[in-house]
Amino acid sequence: xxxxxxxxxxxxxxxxxxxxxxxxxxxxxxxxxxxxxxxxxxxxxxxxxxxxxxxxxxxxxxxxxxxxxxxxxxxxxxxxxxxxxxxxxxxxxxxxxxxxxxxxxxxxxxxxxxxxxxxxxxxxxxxxxxxxxxxxxxxxxxxxxxxxxxxxxxxxxxxxxxxxxxxxxxxxxxxxxxxxxxxxxxxxxxxxxxxxxxxxxxxxxxxxxxxxxxxxxxxxxxxxxxxxxxxxxxxxxxxxxxxxxxxxxxxxxxxxxxxxxxxxxxxxxxxxxxxxxxxxxxxxxxxxxxxxxxxxxxxxxxxxxxxxxxxxxxxxxxxxxxxxxxxxxxxxxxxxxxxxxxxxxxxxxxxxxxxxxxxxxxxxxxxxxxxxxxxxxxxxxxxxxxxxxxxxxxxxxxxxxxxxxxxxxxxxxxxxxxxxxxxxxxxxxxxxxxxxxxxxxx
Amino acid sequence: xxxxxxxxxxxxxxxxxxxxxxxxxxxxxxxxxxxxxxxxxxxxxxxxxxxxxxxxxxxxxxxxxxxxxxxxxxxxxxxxxxxxxxxxxxxxxxxxxxxxxxxxxxxxxxxxxxxxxxxxxxxxxxxxxxxxxxxxxxxxxxxxxxxxxxxxxxxxxxxxxxxxxxxxxxxxxxxxxxxxxxxxxxxxxxxxxxxxxxxxxxxxxxxxxxxxxxxxxxxxxxxxxxxxxxxxxxxxxxxxxxxxxxxxxxxxxxxxxxxxxxxxxxxxxxxxxxxxxxxxxxxxxxxxxxxxxxxxxxxxxxxxxxxxxxxxxxxxxxxxxxxxxxxxxxxxxxxxxxxxxxxxxxxxxxxxxxxxxxxxxxxxxxxxxxxxxxxxxxxxxxxxxxxxxxxxxxxxxxxxxxxxxxxxxxxxxxxxxxxxxxxxxxxxxxxxxxxxxxxxxx
Numbered sequence: 001x002x003x004x005x006x007x008x009x010x011x012x013x014x015x016x017x018x019x020x021x022x023x024x025x026x027x028x029x030x031x032x033x034x035x036x037x038x039x040x041x042x043x044x045x046x047x048x049x050x051x052x053x054x055x056x057x058x059x060x061x062x063x064x065x066x067x068x069x070x071x072x073x074x075x076x077x078x079x080x081x082x083x084x085x086x087x088x089x090x091x092x093x094x095x096x097x098x099x100x101x102x103x104x105x106x107x108x109x110x111x112x113x114x115x116x117x118x119x120x121x122x123x124x125x126x127x128x129x130x131x132x133x134x135x136x137x138x139x140x141x142x143x144x145x146x147x148x149x150x151x152x153x154x155x156x157x158x159x160x161x162x163x164x165x166x167x168x169x170x171x172x173x174x175x176x177x178x179x180x181x182x183x184x185x186x187x188x189x190x191x192x193x194x195x196x197x198x199x200x201x202x203x204x205x206x207x208x209x210x211x212x213x214x215x216x217x218x219x220x221x222x223x224x225x226x227x228x229x230x231x232x233x234x235x236x237x238x239x240x241x242x243x244x245x246x247x248x249x250x251x252x253x254x255x256x257x258x259x260x261x262x263x264x265x266x267x268x269x270x271x272x273x274x275x276x277x278x279x280x281x282x283x284x285x286x287x288x289x290x291x292x293x294x295x296x297x298x299x300x301x302x303x304x305x306x307x308x309x310x311x312x313x314x315x316x317x318x319x320x321x322x323x324x325x326x327x328x329x330x331x332x333x334x335x336x337x338x339x340x341x342x343x344x345x346x347x348x349x350x351x352x353x354x355x356x357x358x359x360x361x362x363x364x365x366x367x368x369x370x371x372x373x374x375x376x377x378x379x380x381x382x383x384x385x386x387x388x389x390x391x392x393x394x395x396x397x398x399x400x401x402x403x404x405x406x407x408x409x410x411x412x413x414x415x416x417x418x419x420x421x422x423x424x425x426x427x428x429x430x431x432x433x434x435x436x437x438x439x440x441x442x
Numbered sequence: 443x444x445x446x447x448x449x450x451x452x453x454x455x456x457x458x459x460x461x462x463x464x465x466x467x468x469x470x471x472x473x474x475x476x477x478x479x480x481x482x483x484x485x486x487x488x489x490x491x492x493x494x495x496x497x498x499x500x501x502x503x504x505x506x507x508x509x510x511x512x513x514x515x516x517x518x519x520x521x522x523x524x525x526x527x528x529x530x531x532x533x534x535x536x537x538x539x540x541x542x543x544x545x546x547x548x549x550x551x552x553x554x555x556x557x558x559x560x561x562x563x564x565x566x567x568x569x570x571x572x573x574x575x576x577x578x579x580x581x582x583x584x585x586x587x588x589x590x591x592x593x594x595x596x597x598x599x600x601x602x603x604x605x606x607x608x609x610x611x612x613x614x615x616x617x618x619x620x621x622x623x624x625x626x627x628x629x630x631x632x633x634x635x636x637x638x639x640x641x642x643x644x645x646x647x648x649x650x651x652x653x654x655x656x657x658x659x660x661x662x663x664x665x666x667x668x669x670x671x672x673x674x675x676x677x678x679x680x681x682x683x684x685x686x687x688x689x690x691x692x693x694x695x696x697x698x699x700x701x702x703x704x705x706x707x708x709x710x711x712x713x714x715x716x717x718x719x720x721x722x723x724x725x726x727x728x729x730x731x732x733x734x735x736x737x738x739x740x741x742x743x744x745x746x747x748x749x750x751x752x753x754x755x756x757x758x759x760x761x762x763x764x765x766x767x768x769x770x771x772x773x774x775x776x777x778x779x780x781x782x783x784x785x786x787x788x789x790x791x792x793x794x795x796x797x798x799x800x801x802x803x804x805x806x807x808x809x810x811x812x813x814x815x816x817x818x819x820x821x822x823x824x825x826x827x828x829x830x831x832x833x834x835x836x837x838x839x840x841x842x843x844x845x846x847x848x849x850x851x852x853x854x855x856x857x858x859x860x861x862x863x864x865x866x867x868x869x870x871x872x873x874x875x876x877x878x879x880x881x882x883x884x
Contacts, residue, residue: 071837072828076776109820282767283836285775312836313821318763325724326768333727334518376868378551379755379840384872385879386514394725394754395513398821399841426818430826437827 002044003028004408006370009049011035012388014056014346014361018339020388025054027368030181030408035364047403047413049372053388055342056361057116057369057404058316059349062216062254062275062304065130065143066091066099066123068106069433071308079222079284084153087309091123092157093440098432099126103133105429106314108420111139113315113398116369116406119252119275119304119353121146121189121216124158124165131176134184138411138419140369142214142353144189145172147204150197162200166207173211183407185353187214187252192221193229193237198244205246214250214353217241220263221255222286238263238272247272252352254304255280256294257287264297273300273352276344278322279313280306291323292331295340302352303344315398320345324393338393372403444486445470446850448812451491453477454830456498456788456803460781462830467496469810472623472850477806489845489855491814495830497784498803499558499811499846500758501791503744504658504696504717507572507585508533508541508565510548511875513750515884521664521726526595528884529751533565534599535882540874541568545575547871548756550862553581555757555840558811558848561694561717561746561795563588563631563658566600566607573618576626580853580861582811584656584795586631587614589646592639604642608649615653625849627795629656629694634663635671635679640686647688656692656795659683662705663697664728680705680714689714694794696746697722698736699729706739715742715794718786720764721755722748733765734773737782744794745786757840762787766835780835814845 006025013019013035026034026041067087074086094102099122110118120143122130127145134141147165148158160168169188177186188204190196208215219237220226226237233240239262241247249271256274259267267274276291294301303323305314320341327336350360359369373396375383380395404412411419448467455461455477468476468483509529516528536544541564552560562585564572569587576583589607590600602610611630619628630646632638650657661679662668668679675682681704683689691713698716701709709716718733736743745765747756765786766778792802801811815838817825822837846854853861 069824071822071824072832075829075832075836076770076779078775105820105823112820279767282770283775285770285777287771312832313839315821315839321760322764322767325721325764328518328724328727329729333520333725335727337518378547378554378864378867379757380513381547381868382511382513382872382875384876387517390514390517390754394517397755397757397839397841399839422820425820426823430824433824434826 001028002408004045004047005038005041005043006047006049006054009052009054009372010388011362012053012055012392013363014343015363025362025370027408030367032362032364032366032368035362047372051376052402053373053375053392054362055371055392056346056359057371057406058114058345059117059302059360060110060115060304060316061119061252061302061349061352062277062306063106063118063120063314064307065103065106065120066094067102067307067309069098069102069429069436071312074309077284079286080224082284082310088155088158089440090436092155093436094123094126096126096129098436100129100133101425101428101432103130104137104420104425106308107133107137107139108417108422108425109314111137111404111411111417111420112401113317114371114401114404115314115316116140116371116404117349117359119187119216124148124160127172131172131184135180136419138406138409140183140359140406142185142187142216144187144216145169147188147190147200148195149200151195154195162197165200166203170207173213177211177213181407185213187216189216192218192225193233193240194225201244201246205244208250214252215246216252218255219253220258223258226258236260236263238266242266242270249273255286255289257281257289264294267299268297273302275302275304275352276323277304277306278326279319280310283310288326288330292327292335300348300351301344302349316345317397320393338387338389341393342389368405368408370405371401373400374402375400443470444850446487446489447480447483447485448489448491448496451494451496451814452830453804454495454497454834455805456785457805467804467812469850472809474804474806474808474810477804489814493818494844495815495817495834496804497813497834498788498801499813499848500556500787501559501744501802502552502557502746502758503561503694503791503794504719504746504748505548505560505562505756506749507545507548507562508536509544509749509751511540511544511871511878513754516751519726521728522666524726524752530597530600531882531884532878534597535878536565536568538568538571540878542571542575543867543870543874545572546579546862546867548750549575549579549581550859550864550867551756553579553846553853553859553862554843555759556813556843556846557758558582558813558846559791559801561629561658566590566602569614573614573626577622578861580848580851582625582801582848584627584629586629586658587611589630589632589642590637591642593637596637604639607642608645612649615655619653619655623849627655629658631658634660634667635675635682636667643686643688647686650692656694657688658694660697661695662700664726665700668700678702678705680708684708684712691715697728697731699723699731706736710739710741715744717744717746717794718765719746719748720768721761722752725752730768730772734769734777742790742793743786744791758787759839762835780829780831783835784831810847810850812847813843815842816844817842
């Protein structure tokens with residue numbers, strides 16, 4: 001058994017009583033086994049946390065690792081143009097190598113900036129190589145291949161037969177679900193209603209029930225998308241998904257900006273999970289989701305950066321700050337305070353994937369997904385008598401993260417990554433996008 | 443003469459043709475004297491810029507250094523509550539020591555994150571000590587003491603006699619204006635209309651004309667403020683300032699969120715300068731300024747973080763990103779593209795203070811206010827064939843700045859500050875706010 005002691009920390013626990021405690025955390029293998037003033041106990045490794053702030057790692061509930069290579073290649077477009085003119089042709093040009101380095105580039109950024117768990121959506125092909133990157137890097141992930149068996153303007157490299165899409169999804173599920181000490185889980189990822197036949201969606205429902213895994217898709221992100229769904233299916237997004245029997249507590253819907261009252265009520269009563277992506281929603285000119293309303297109705301809402309080409313970071317500090325700030329002119333200055341936002345970024349995310357008993361807070365018995373911040377710098381000072389949660393949400397930035405631990409393993413220490421080789425990944429990412437660009441005309 | 447050569451850089455010049463060039467920059471004393479492939483010329487100092495991106499330092503046109511100590515002490519309040527319940531009592535409790543370390547704390551953050559010029563507004567008293575910090579730190583600044591001779595709920599420590607306010611302003615101006623090789627300039631800073639008698643504003647107008655210095659104030663930030671101005675003066679903010687003869691090219695108005703058509707027309711025809719503060723405007727629930735409209739009308743708009751307690755950073759990367767993102771759901775995805783925003787953050791800011799011939803771009807003959815970014819990291823990659831301006835505006839962060847030069851002097855190199863001692867400033871800032879807090883009841 002590997003014992004690690006995090007010593008003398010300011011600990012933002014994110015437990016039910018919002019306790020902030022000063023002391024030590026004992027980690028045995030993958031679990032937190034004690035919190036408090038633990039003294040000098042024999043351990044294998046000590047992490048000195050004096051003058052440091054320790055909190056649960058961030059859970060980002062909507063990420064596309066396969067798009068990280070496309071950062072900066074699709075600026076200033078609306079969703080449907082962004083997909084058709086840039087992202088779909090680029091995704092169609094991926095090979096296994098470019099998928100692997102796209103994932104590693106994204107994971108490097110995520111671990112560096114304190115995200116320990118992601119809900120990820122890959123592209124149609126080569127998803128095995130994204131899972132390899134996830135496995136090697138040590139990040140916690142719920143991921144799956146995207147499913148697309150319908151729609152205009154879909155490049156031939158992405159458009160699938162329904163049965164091939166389902167078969168490949170099940171193969172990936174059987175290979176990767178619950179692998180790496182449960183750190184990796186599979187989710188079915190139909191892209192969005194306009195990319196999927198009803199047959200596909202119905203079979204995804206049955207498979208999700210059979211395997212007890214999540215369904216991760218996009219819904220109500222863009223008004224053009226909603227109009228398409230209504231024209232094709234005669235119903236709005238969430239109503240349609242409910243009509244097909246997909247609306248339950250295993251359904252994760254990214255964006256949910258333009259919900260009507262009926263859709264909000266379905267989300268509330270069926271326990272559907274929502275992911276808020278403020279950065280992406282602004283950059284793609286999609287709109288501002290009514291998050292305070294959803295939280296007031298006790299809906300489950302997580303937070304995610306979406307993909308690099310629509311953000312252009314995968315940085316939970318940016319998303320937390322945006323999530324708080326953009327609602328205030330609409331709902332008033334107390335809307336989305338720092339505590340509410342930090343809860344969404346940690347326990348809220350854990351609830352989205354049904355892992356609230358396992359991750360999302362620093363409590364005895366939970367998995368050791370822990371990050372450490374050094375908040376001794378100009379931009380987060382003074383520290384004297386300032387709410388630590390305000391410092392984390394409103395002032396801290398990605399570079400304040402000095403240590404990231406997932407499942408009890410230190411993935412970054414003293415700002416140096418242990419499982420992702422920065423020099424290699426940056427070089428190979430550039431080479432991969434240079435080769436990919438030759439295969440595509442965008 | 444001190445000669446510095448910045449070698450082998452990617453140079454985002456921000457000149458009129460938006461040139462991005464690869465090569466060297468020669469700095470002689472405070473000036474840029476050559477740009478291009480300069481080879482091995484004899485110099486005193488070489489800055490190796492291989493694989494680095496060099497651009498003009500950011501110009502933030504609305505900052506309150508005196509408030510940096512209050513970071514995290516006034517979250518989640520609207521403007522007038524924020525002022526009356528927190529900021530005014532805190533400002534009234536300042537002493538010379540707390541003003542000095544508040545300024546140094548802010549300047550440390552600004553230099554670290556690539557801001558080389560600020561338009562600053564201090565509090566009523568102790569402004570000499572803010573100027574001392576500005577002088578010692580090497581940052582370029584237009585600053586002045588705030589003027590407040592009117593209003594309810596103003597703490598007695600801030601409320602001034604009209605003549606005292608004017609006299610102290612003129613004394614500070616005569617001491618500090620054009621000091622330090624012209625790096626320091628004075629501006630008259632009436633706080634906002636509701637804090638000033640008409641007599642004060644009229645005399646400020648005359649003094650501004652007499653000394654040819656800027657007037658820096660707030661206007662149309664908050665609907666409550668606008669209602670107060672209309673009730674007291676019978677006119678809207680900008681109409682009133684124009685009525686008093688203050689609306690000219692030396693007037694700098696922070697915020698300008700709720701302008702009506704008449705006010706926009708005054709700003710346009712009189713050449714009044716506007717500072718956009720997106721972070722602060724969201725955090726104080728003030729609103730979103732109609733910046734694309736103002737730019738379309740060829741108004742001059744700069745960008746600024748405002749004060750630490752309403753942001754909670756002084757970070758131009760955050761402001762640029764917000765400035766771009768928040769307009770897109772309103773005006774569409776192409777509104778406020780990266781080029782427009784970077785221009786606001788550099789040349790746009792220089793124009794606000796009438797220094798467009800001196801700073802704001804990297805051109806021969808201009809002052810050497812230059813920053814260098816290391817964009818070789820996960821969150822700004824790939825680099826291959828990506829627009830450098832997209833990388834700077836949409837992906838880069840404060841910690842990517844590795845070198846900051848103002849007036850030809852290196853203020854930060856290899857991320858280490860030369861003129862601001864971090865350990866001392868952080869410790870003294872904490873001590874100063876601890877003592878200040880004992881003098882006030884908020």
